[in-house]
Amino acid sequence: xxxxxxxxxxAGAGAGGATAAYYLAQAGLRVLVVEKARLPxxxxxxxxxxxxxxxxxxxxxxxxxxxxxxxxxxxxxxxPPMEVPLPDQPVLMVMRSKFDAFLxxxxxxxxxAETAVTAVTESRDQVQVQAGxxxxxxxxxxxxxxxxxxxxxxxxxxxxxxxxxSLEAEIPLSGRKELQAEYGNRAVFALGTxxxxxxxxxxxxxxxxxxxxxxxxxxxxxxxxxxxxxxxLGIHLNGAHLHGHPLPCYQAPPWPFWRGQxxxxxxxxxxxxxxxxxxxxDPLLGEGIRYAITSSRLxxxxxxxxDLSTYEREIWRQIGHSLATAGLTANTYxxxxxxxxxxxxxxxxTIRHLVSVLTERGSYEGIGRRLIDATARWLLPGMDxxxx
Numbered sequence: 001x002x003x004x005x006x007x008x009x010x011a012g013a014g015a016g017g018a019t020a021a022y023y024l025a026q027a028g029l030r031v032l033v034v035e036k037a038r039l040p041x042x043x044x045x046x047x048x049x050x051x052x053x054x055x056x057x058x059x060x061x062x063x064x065x066x067x068x069x070x071x072x073x074x075x076x077x078x079x080p081p082m083e084v085p086l087p088d089q090p091v092l093m094v095m096r097s098k099f100d101a102f103l104x105x106x107x108x109x110x111x112x113a114e115t116a117v118t119a120v121t122e123s124r125d126q127v128q129v130q131a132g133x134x135x136x137x138x139x140x141x142x143x144x145x146x147x148x149x150x151x152x153x154x155x156x157x158x159x160x161x162x163x164x165x166s167l168e169a170e171i172p173l174s175g176r177k178e179l180q181a182e183y184g185n186r187a188v189f190a191l192g193t194x195x196x197x198x199x200x201x202x203x204x205x206x207x208x209x210x211x212x213x214x215x216x217x218x219x220x221x222x223x224x225x226x227x228x229x230x231x232x233l234g235i236h237l238n239g240a241h242l243h244g245h246p247l248p249c250y251q252a253p254p255w256p257f258w259r260g261q262x263x264x265x266x267x268x269x270x271x272x273x274x275x276x277x278x279x280x281x282d283p284l285l286g287e288g289i290r291y292a293i294t295s296s297r298l299x300x301x302x303x304x305x306x307d308l309s310t311y312e313r314e315i316w317r318q319i320g321h322s323l324a325t326a327g328l329t330a331n332t333y334x335x336x337x338x339x340x341x342x343x344x345x346x347x348x349x350t351i352r353h354l355v356s357v358l359t360e361r362g363s364y365e366g367i368g369r370r371l372i373d374a375t376a377r378w379l380l381p382g383m384d385x386x387x388x
Contacts, residue, residue, distance in 0.1 A: 004126050004137040004138050004139055005030075005032070005136050005137045005138060006029075006030045006031060006032045006110075006136065006137070006138040006139075007024070007029035007030045007031065007138060007139050007140070007303075008020075008021075008024050008029055008030075008031050008032075008138055008139065008140045008141070008142060008303055009031075009032045009033075009034060009127070009129050009131075009136060009138040009140075009141050009142070010024075010031065010032070010033045010034070010109070010141075010142040010144055011034050011117045011129075011141065011142065011143050011144060011145040011149075011150070011151050012033075012034075012035060012143070012144035012145035012146060012277070013033050013035035013037075013039060013100060013104055013111065013113070013144075014043060014096070014100050014144060014146065014275065014276075014292065015096070015099065015100055015103065015275070015289050015292045015293055015296075016144040016274045016275030016276070016277075016292035016293065016295065016296040017033060017035075017104075017142065017144030017145075017274075017275075017296070018033070018100055018103035018104040018107055019103060019292070019293045019296035019297060019300075020142045020144060020274060020296035020297075020299050020300050021033050021104065021107035021109040022057075022103060022106055022107040022109075023296070023297055023300035023301075023304075024109070024300050024303060024304070025107050025108050025109045026107075027300075027304050029303075029304075030110075031107070031109035031110065032109065032110045032111075032112060032136065032138070033104065033107070033109050033110070033111045033112070034112045034115055034116075034117055034129070034131045035111065035112070035113045035114075035115070036114070036115065036116035036117075036145075037113070037114065038113060038114050039101065039104070039111070039113045040097045040098070040100070040101040041097060041100075042096070042097050042243065043096035043097060043100065043245075044096075044166070044167075044168045044211075044243035044244060044245040045096045045168070045245070045289070046168065046200055046202050046209055046211060046287075047066070047093050047094045047095060047096055047099070047202065047204065047209060047289075048091050048092075048093055048187065048202055048287070048289075048358075049091070049092050049093075049094060049289050049290060050090060050091060050092075050290055050358070050359050050360035051068075051088075051089070051090045051091065051092055051359070051360075052090075052359075052360045052361075053289070053290040053293055053294075053360060054092060056293075056297075057103075057106075059106055061099075061102065063102075064094055064095075064098045064099050064102045065092050065093070065094060066093045066094055066095055066203075066204040066205040067092075067093040067184075067185075067202075067203040067204055067205050068089035068091070068092050068093065069086060069089065069091060069093070069185055069186055069187040069202075069203055070085065070086055070089060070185050070186070071083055071084065071085050071086055071185070071186050071187075072084055072086055072091075072186070072187045072188070072189070072355060072358070073186055073187070073188045073189070074188075074189050074191060074341075074345050074351070075188065075189070075190045075191065075233070076190075076191045076192040076337070076338070076341040076345070077192050077193075077232070079338075079341060079342065079346075080346070082345050082346050082351055083186075084348075084351055084352070084355055086187075086355070086359070090359035090360070090361065091187065091358060091359055093187075093202055093203060093204050093205075093209070095204065112131060112132075112134065115131050115132040115134065116131065116132065116150065117129055117130070117131050117145065117150055117151060118130050118131070118132075118150065118154075119154060120141060120151060120154045120155060120271065122141075122155070122268060122269060122270050122271060124269070125139075126138065126139055126270065127139070127140065127141045127270045127271060129141060139270065139303075140270050140271070140272070140303045140308075141270065141271040141272075142271075142272055142274060142296070142299050142303075143155075143157075143271060143272065143273040143274065143277045143278075144273075144274050144275055144277055144292070144296065145277055146275075146276045146277060147161075147163060147245070147246040147247070147248040147276045147277070148163075148246065149273065149276070149277035151271065151273065151277060152273055152277055152278075155268055155271055157264060157265055157266065157268070157273060158264050158266075158273065158277075158278070158279055159264070160251070160264060161248055161251075161264075161279055162216070162217060162248075162249065162251055163217060163246040163247060163248055163249075164196070164197070164213065164214045164215040164216050164217060164246070164247035164248075164249055164286065165213070165214055165217075165222065165244060165245070165246050165247060166211055166212060166213030166214070166222070166244065166245060166246075166247055166286065167211055167212055167213075167222045167223060167226050167242045167243070167244050168209060168210070168211035168242070168243050168244075168245075169209075169210055169211065169226075169237060169240040169241065169242050169243070170204070170207050170208070170209060170210075170240070170241075171207055171208040171209075171210055171235060171237070171240060172206065172207045173206055173207055173208060174206065178234070179208065179234070179235065182234065183201050183203055183208055183235075184203050185203060186201075186203065187200070187201070187202050187203065188200060188201040188202075188233070190229050190232075190233060191337060191341055191345065192337050192338065192341065193212065193225055193228075193229045194212065194214055194220050194222070194225045195214070195216075195218070195220065195334065196214050196215050196216040196218065196330075196334045197212060197213050197214035197215060197216075197220075197286075197334075198212070198213065199211065199212040199213075199225070199226060199229040199230070200212075200213075201230075201233065201235070208235070210226070210230055210235060210237075211226065212225055212226040212229065213247055213286045214247070215247060215249045215283050215284070215285075215286050215330060215334075216249075216334075222244075223242065226242070247281055247286050247288075248276050248277075248279045248281050249279070249281045249282070249283040249286065249327075250279055250280060250281060250282070250283050250320070250323040250324070250326070250327060251279065251283075251327070252323075252324035252327045252328070264279075265312065266278045266311065266312050266315060267302075267308045267311045267312055268308075269308065270308070272299045272302065272303075272308060272311055274292060274295040274296045274298075274299050275288065275291065275292030275293075275295055275296065276288055276292065278295055278315070280292065280295050280315070280319055280320075280323065282323060282326055283323060283326050283327040283330045284326040284327070284329050284330040284333065284364075285326075285358075287358075290360065291319050291323070294318060294319060295315060295319060298311060298314050298315060298318065299311065301314075302314075321365060322363040322364045322365050323364070325363075325364040325365050326364040329364060
């Protein structure tokens with residue numbers, strides 16, 4: 001085998017890219033991370049991560065945790081809110097600029113910033129990468145370059161991707177005691193705000209992260225919808241700078257999906273896609289950080305085995321099947337949002353299961369049967385002692 005410049009090149013220094021670089025470099029591989037932006041860079045993202053996801057890293061991340069809300073509230077226009085506690089604070093809030101940089105620092109990989117990957121040529125025993133003026137070679141390439149991945153495009157992968165979109169703003173809490181009291185320790189999901197989407201309020205220490213997202217393509221004025229919903233919830237944007245980003249939500253393979261593989265190939269002989277580049281975003285909630293981290297760990301394991309042939313199967317087993325089920329749930333919820341809020345979100349049993357998914361204590365698999373069973377028990381007196 002020809003000598004290459006690196007064992008692995010990682011395109012993208014986000015959470016997924018930094019995670020892949022960490023596991024590969026820790027195993028002794030020569031790793032280069034190529035990032036098109038100047039580091040550290042701002043990343044528009046709600047920044048909510050289940051605690052178990054972070055606890056899998058063998059180092060302490062407490063210094064970059066902004067908040068750990070003690071409760072979560074769901075709202076719907078014209079209907080009573082539903083609030084549940086979050087015992088042991090299982091969801092942690094981060095600013096992506098700090099979080100991604102912290103992971104990359106621990107990776108101890110070489111970094112080439114302000115340089116974009118523009119071309120990839122794959123041969124039997126190596127991959128050639130054009131990054132700015134640099135012509136580089138590696139045994140493997142990890143595409144962690146986001147929803148509009150250049151790596152995916154030049155390799156002919158994920159040609160059928162479907163992008164939703166979101167807007168986010170940071171609202172300072174300094175001098176705003178009423179907002180601190182209402183939202184400083186509470187995560188809010190404002191449902192029913194736009195078709196195929198919702199708004200959110202997440203506490204981040206000295207400020208709030210507010211945003212709105214839509215999990216399907218379509219012409220919707222997210223700016224106006226966000227301003228309208230935040231005003232309803234007592235938050236005035238007052239010219240706050242809005243950051244937008246696409247949401248590459250997971251598309252399930254053809255029914256029956258449990259016998260299938262991911263919707264499109266995610267790997268070639270020497271290249272893999274992870275995170276947003278692989279379309280691993282929850283099609284119900286638009287969440288993607290945990291799946292970026294998990295897929296990057298799986299990518300690193302495949303590279304360390306020197307065999308990418310099982311990568312897609314592991315993605316399906318550990319991520320894809322659950323997200324495919326989330327897609328079926330989304331198809332029901334977003335078509336009948338008022339009904340699903342009334343009989344789903346306001347049902348104590350179903351909300352507990354949804355919260356278990358949010359906190360990585362449960363998964364979407366089997367959620368349909370559980371929701372039907374829980375709704376029946378809630379509606380029929382005497383079937384559930386916890387009915388409220």
